[in-house]
Amino acid sequence: MSAHGGQRINAVDSGETLNLVSDVTKVKTSLSVVKDRLLKGQIFPGCGEECRNCQAAENGCDSLRRGIQQLIDEGCLQFDQARPMKNDVSTPIGSITISGHKFLGCPIPCSVLLTRLEHINTLSKDTEVIGSRDATISGSRNGHTPIMIWYTLQKKGLVGLENEVCKCITNAPYLHQKLRDAGIGTMLNEFSNTVVFERPLDSEFARRWNLAHEGNISHVVVMQHVTIQMLDSFVDEFIQKRAAWFHRGGGKPMCIAEEIGVENCTCISHN
Numbered sequence: 557m558s559a560h561g562g563q564r565i566n567a568v569d570s571g572e573t574l575n576l577v578s579d580v581t582k583v584k585t586s587l588s589v590v591k592d593r594l595l596k597g598q599i600f601p602g603c604g605e606e607c608r609n610c611q612a613a614e615n616g617c618d619s620l621r622r623g624i625q626q627l628i629d630e631g632c633l634q635f636d637q638a639r640p641m642k643n644d645v646s647t648p649i650g651s652i653t654i655s656g657h658k659f660l661g662c663p664i665p666c667s668v669l670l671t672r673l674e675h676i677n678t679l680s681k682d683t684e685v686i687g688s689r690d691a692t693i694s695g696s697r698n699g700h701t702p703i704m705i706w707y708t709l710q711k712k713g714l715v716g717l718e719n720e721v722c723k724c725i726t727n728a729p730y731l732h733q734k735l736r737d738a739g740i741g742t743m744l745n746e747f748s749n750t751v752v753f754e755r756p757l758d759s760e761f762a763r764r765w766n767l768a769h770e771g772n773i774s775h776v777v778v779m780q781h782v783t784i785q786m787l788d789s790f791v792d793e794f795i796q797k798r799a800a801w802f803h804r805g806g807g808k809p810m811c812i813a814e815e816i817g818v819e820n821c822t823c824i825s826h827n
């Protein structure tokens with residue numbers, strides 16, 4: 557969709573099987589929410605932010621509806637029919653932790669832990685000094701970190717974050733597939749950006765690419781700054797060096813089935 561900045565916006569998550577809505581009147585999401593998100597993504601939704609007609613109308617003005625219909629027709633905007641969510645709060649998940657200093661990129665370590673009320677109650681205690689209940693893990697609160705997380709969320713915005721996530725979970729399978737095509741044992745979990753593979757035999761190579769390793773496996777966390785070009789040159793160099801390592805040592809890929817599963821291993825007995 558070159559006319560609108562080259563990006564495609566999915567209003568609702570793009571699952572494996574899409575059941576797309578093709579008529580703007582059938583869209584369940586409030587059109588003002590859609591408009592807001594399009595504007596944030598620098599896509600013109602049919603009328604501007606200050607549109608008076610929109611303020612008067614119940615669910616967007618005629619221009620907005622026409623604009624969104626056009627984006628749907630062009631395939632630039634997709635709405636999936638609502639389906640039950642996979643990870644809703646009724647799952648047995650007990651806690652979720654989000655680091656502010658990793659994906660979000662806050663300058664000092666900070667994180668948010670979401671958990672069930674019962675667990676929070678175990679953790680918190682009444683603190684006389686502050687005259688209230690303390691529900692923080694560290695027992696004290698840093699006033700800066702919530703501001704940093706808030707600032708980062710505001711700055712990136714929902715669309716910005718979605719685009720970053722999209723980049724990572726598109727590039728990770730790219731790396732995974734490239735390694736697999738080269739016959740290198742590799743594993744990538746669904747919805748993950750951590751690609752696990754056989755440990756390179758050369759510590760110089762591992763250091764240069766900043767690989768984290770454990771036993772016979774290494775991994776790469778595909779973050780926002782990682783480009784396709786970087787992944788290409790990494791895999792190309794890996795293939796080249798690997799051939800030399802195996803040639804020198806007369807070796808074959810070691811078995812890493814225990815670490816990454818039989819179906820992912822490329823050793824002689826599992827290939």
Ligand SMILES: [Zn+2]
Nearest residue numbers: 603607610617
């Ligand atoms: Zn309007």
Ligand SMILES: [Zn+2]
Nearest residue numbers: 811821823826
């Ligand atoms: Zn094996």
